[in-house]
Amino acid sequence: MTCETRTTCPYCGVGCGVIASIDDTGTVSVRGDPEHPANFGRLCSKGSALAETLDEDGRALFPEIYGQRANWDTALDLVADRFSRTIAEHGPDSVAFYLSGQLLTEDYYVANKLMKGFIGSGNIDTNSRLCMASSVAGHRRAFGADTVPGTYEDLELADLVVLVGSNLAWCHPVLYQRLAAAKASRPAMKIVVIDPRRTATSDLADLHLSVRPDGDVALFNGLLTHLADTDRIDQGFVGRHTTGFSDALLAASRMSMADLAEATGLSGMLIRQFFWLFASTERVVTCYSQGVNQSASGSDKVNAIINCHLATGRIGRQGMGPFSLTGQPNAMGGREVGGLANMLAAHMAIEDPQHRERVQRFWASPQIAGRPGLKAVDLFDAVADGRVKALWIMSTNPVVSMPDADKVKKAIEACPFVVVSDMQTNTDTARLAHVLLPATGWGEKSGTVTNSERRISRQRPFLAAPGEARPDWWHVTEVGKRMGFANAFDFDSPAAIFAEHAALSAFENDGARDFDIGAFAAINRDQYEALVPFQWPRPLAGAAKERFFADGQFYHPDGKARFVPVQPPLLPVELAHGTFVLNTGRVRDHWHTMTRTGKSARLSAHLAEPFCEIHPLDAAMHRIRDADLVKVANDEGHFILVRALLTERQARGSIFVPMHWTDETAFPARVDTLVKPDVDPVSGQPALKQSRVSLARHATTFHAFLVAAEKPTHLPFEYWAIAKAENGYRLELAGDEPEDGFETWFSQSLGLDEDIEIVRYRDVAAGDCRILALRGSRLVAAFFASRSPVAVSRQWAVDQLLTDHADATARSRIVAGRPGAGQRDKGATVCACFSVGAKEIARAVGQGCRSVEAIGQLLSAGTNCGSCRPEIRRIIDAQALLAAE
Template sequence: ASKNRLTANAVTSTCCYCGVGCGVVVNKEKNGTITVQGNTEHPVNKGMLCSKGMNLHYTVNDKSDRLLYPQMRYNKSMPMQQVSWDDALNRTAAVFKTFIEKYGPDSVAFYASGQCLTEEYYVVNKLIKGFIGSNNIDTNSRLCMSSAVAAYKIALGEDTVPLCYDDIELADCFYIMGGNPAWCHPILWRRVEAHKAANPDTKIIVVDPRVTDTCAIADLHLQINPGTDITLNHAIGRLLIENGDIDIDFINNHAEGFEQYSTIVFQKTLTESAQICGLTESSIRLAATYIGEAKGFITMWTMGLNQSAIGVNKNLSLINLNLITGHVGKPGSGPLSLTGQPNAMGGREVGGLSNLLPAHRVLSNPLHREEVQKFWGGKPIQPKPGLTATEMFEALNDGRLKAIWIMCTNPLTSLPNVRLAEEALKKAKFVVVQEISNKPETLAYADVILPAAAWAEKEGTMTNSERRISYLNKVIDPPGEALPDAEIICRFARKMGYKGFDFENAAAIYAEHVKLTAKTNIDISGLNYDILKEQKTVQWPYKKKSPTKGTQRLFTDKIFYTPSAKAVISPVPDTLTSEAPDDEYPFILTTGRIRDQWHTMSKTGKVNKLNQHYKQAFLEIHPDDAAILQLNEGDITVITSRRGEVRVQAKLTEQIKRGVVFLPMHWGKILNNDLNRANNITSDMLDPVSKEPDFKYCAVNLKKYKKP
């Protein structure tokens, strides 16, 4: 990439969409608008940006949908009125205090987002766990990475990605399962493409029920039946053992669980596994050969594994392939989960989920609770995990939860079986919505609306998929009376009468977070804003007296963070618990992203260029299935499940397996029409460990729409 154009007001920042974490240079132009370029000096993207990143400035420059001032209504039948920040926060504090006194601290909850900055996460987590006295904080990261988090913790003893992006250029075999990085993590995928182009012997195996753009450079595409990932991984594990392509030294000295694993992977013959997965035996053999011959082996995955009723087990079955081959803790090797959101990892660093404490401390550990309580100087921290994302809405429905504060997320498009969430917000006694845009459907249910500053209008930090922390500069002021999210939470905490929320600035919040990480596995005690501004980005851990500036790779010494210091090979069962198709609902629905939209489109949907890729929601269906249903290209199709209905145009394609259909997840309610919304019909079944929903598998029926 050519060198960046720099005005006198140019600053560096990080793209606020996916977890790849591309660096950008933001120029403030003379007319007050901003322009954005890929940062040519950034180690992640070296100047490249994908379609979403290239159009970041449009979403900031276009203020037409921005919330400009706090609004409030005194009862549900009244219209919203503009009020001062003091009025909005005084009333909210009074309502929260009343509920907490009358029904206890667990009657209130905060639902946040993997798009929040680390500092924002830190203060809201501190507020509810340390001062309100409840663990009812969860984020939309629960819908995204929680299965991977749980699996890392079991396998490696810590929620951590052990390798770095520079390992891509050192690997000679990639196994991508349940992800379409060519569309969803494009800049990282450009690096894989460039590496493959320069080293044609590099093997790329893609596992996906659909033929995606990621398959374009694949040596092998395993188009499996949805939900059969564990069966496939076990079959490959078995072949690796049979072929002698495992790392005996690593297994004997640095891992445990291999015996039980080898028993379970031999329970099915290759013929049985191939039949279950809908693959040929020879294709599975070829995958095992590629992996067995690899000197550097990277597994990559995302929502296809995570968003499942057996998401944790799917993750573990994949990480097992790295462990039995010893491909972890060495250059060019390891498991690399691709994070959907820009700062899901930062949120977990501060403990911003209902079952976590700061710096990955464990909520159930009394010493950890005491340590954090002493540091914060607040109330004793409760041992019981709080409500997770979907549980919060269940609790609103049955009346256990009275008030919910929704910040930086759009649950009425993104939650599974979303009509339950709508019912929940109708029943909620008090709803606070902290938002940048006037578009999200949640605003219709709000009692108080708090206008927030957007990307480039506030400073803070984020951590990407390879543990890389970056500092985001503030470039312009937020419009109207909008405030940074951390400032809003701190003002509210002070209204509640809590001490410890009078931070001078974001740097002071960060400094407090950093102190809490000392001597933990994610120790960043050597870090502060000055260092981050000077070095631009660093990878954690970044210890105080560390001779290195951050940590590229973990476990190079083969000492893991488990109690035994060994990696854990898990003998997971391969039983699928998802809603099975039957005569009434004979098709399997899977959902996902398209190339040019982000989440629920409240930002990318503002950009004309990005809306050209797909102008509306659609249903992908195989032509043979369409023929039986007498569906033609473009026909409006009614898709029903046990939970609801969607009506979108059919898109006939041989790139999807027969019996499987695909809906994009981005569209919500448009002008009172909510029939584009995939989550009207998705399953709210959860993984029992991670509590992540089963977005990728449910039973549906299809028919051509006929005018009544």
């Protein structure tokens, strides 16, 4: 018998529905939910691999106090006592919470209630500050509320979709699939991608604008001017429903085409082509994500985009409007409950005394935060200088993800009292906790999340919590009770919390606020368990809304939208020789700091170590070759070592390094140690994509690759990166040979016993070293070292852990590092969903497969999540060029 549970994916803001199944043996499988309106059964590679991430390896299973096991009562009593005493001695602003878009709405709600309503401080912020705060600021400035006007369906109904700073194919893959399907059914649909990099998403575009970093405000200001000059302004909408148009247009019209070309780095021809497409197309959706938000001018970028939609009245109707794509699964839910330091619950404003009084009265709380709290960067500055003396971090890893990450690490280390709630024990942040509270993870916890189109869905448990792990909402409510607020935190279930959250959203609302889910204020447990996905608003009385603002009614006191005059940032000083603009972001198959995706071998197969994308001409100037190690450094002496990946898809003068690797998975590779804590002055969001760094080839004595059935215990190397592999681990290593030699390190680090047969090969002159360890006919480990990057097929070497090696010839092939006759090397993994390699695809092209569809029919590659389809297309094109030669 198979038990099935409908739940929601814990990764990006698309909010896909999934069905988790458990068979009689306890084996979990996951598939897309065909009835969920976010994805209609589609999943990306990460969602498809969810069942592979559910092991208990590294899980926090019981509370710890200063590294020693404790019981729950002792741990919670200590947390409550230290927070209470700190507040009593130093005031409410001496404590802080730092939360996460990984939390469920119910977790967020009680944490915000405790901090703002009962402790009385605004010092509660979230890692959503790092990804969506500028969208919030832009929405509130323009609309009077943090409202996302449209729906996913609008991407399919639009005749023009503009993607700004959004690598949809890798970061929101299911939306990319929906958009690709819409374009395939309506080829007249146009897609414009505005991004300094030519990402995988650009392969779907009719027009790619490689805008220079921070050139977006200038581009959309130029568009606003063009719309006015060509009589495309909807004068009726602007006159009746907005204010400030003249000031916004005046600010926008101060640039000539020559100035615009310089500010954007684009040719006048490309700029005019984009302007013409936007001006002549009624149904336009402009989607934007981290490339817009993660900037010191992010809020202005958001408003420059919104200004163009307000000016044309293209908002709130089918197939048109500005659309913020959230990064995390519950960034929106956190915003709804006031999880940001500058917001109150239920989209009320902390700076509004009437809102503060209303929330305090509803909560019957002894006090309410009287002003915004510290935003993320300022919060950790306050930890560093001692203003914050007790800190509670929930479900996030700021030692890796915050800018100036080493400073953040030192601040946490110096903080007198640090609590961390997490499901993993050994994250870079959890290791610094004085009290570690074990949290439940996806598949174990119950609650709701809100996706990018305002759709609230249930996450339901289908696994028992391991050890003594408890939900985050329970952690908070138990501490709240112990701090003397028992009545306010006497929740017995997430259903009760959700009901209170819904009731607050409707309290004295009467349509004055956008967020209203009062229809669920009296929800009981059974109804909560059966809750189907729905979009807000869902008031107790009156009709639900699919879209906002088509009627011209906004949430400023006069009911009108605001045009926001914005100016492009000053052009940066010309880059000095050897200096680059560092862009950070995600890769296709990993999520945040890999505490979940890092457990899946096939999700690591595509990109298994940190890398730096460099344009080949920039690399040549610095004598960097493909696969070299490169040193990326800032002007303060911080540096990382990463693998060079040369590609013409990277703009010259810029490099890209992903954000995912931590001190657990690679060293030294925490890219945010290089990022300065520059923030947007309106939103407080850090500029994670425009740092200045230097780049140099990093010479080492040796490079090595290791596959092993067991994880090595000691890595005494200058550089290393480790990833899960099928039946074991794969490692990249570089540096000097250990003092005792490779073989001694190999045996000791892997704990090899007397039953192991060692096969050795060493060519001192050439600098090559190969070591195999076998138990009978099974490979236990294989080590390959040379003076230059090791030319061994990684996936083939990994596959040898699963292969029988009974004869000497088979072993010699491993030593040689290449397959023998009759063996096929799959090559580097391209399709993570079906583990299809680049060489398999190339061979299929040679056999006559000349399209992505044909490859899919033969190998299944590209037929599930579709994120690999651009890469498959590039392999097909490359093979065609080889054939033409």
